[in-house]
Amino acid sequence: MRQVWEDIKEFFTRDWTMTEKILIIICCILLGMIKGFFLAPIKKGINCGCNNGNNYNGLDDEFWIDDEE
Secondary structure, eight states: OHHHHHHHHHHHTSSOOHHHHHHHHHHHHHHHHHHHHHHSOOOSOOOOSOOOSOOOOTHHHHHHHHHHO
16 A cells, blocks of 8 residues: 555656646546446446336327227
8 A cells, every 4th residue: 555655756757747747637537437337236227217107108098088988
């Protein structure tokens, strides 16, 4: 762990501009996020919606029309 902190200190004391350092940090964070998305297991597939059980079935309308007559 001590070696990691020394490497981080060395990174910030290099002769780079601050924008280059920020750009590298942002790239590392985004690369880690993308790597996490690819390595994360997908459970029950990908689903968009609330799935609260409230659904509309078009066949039910015909039933109600027949019931009124």
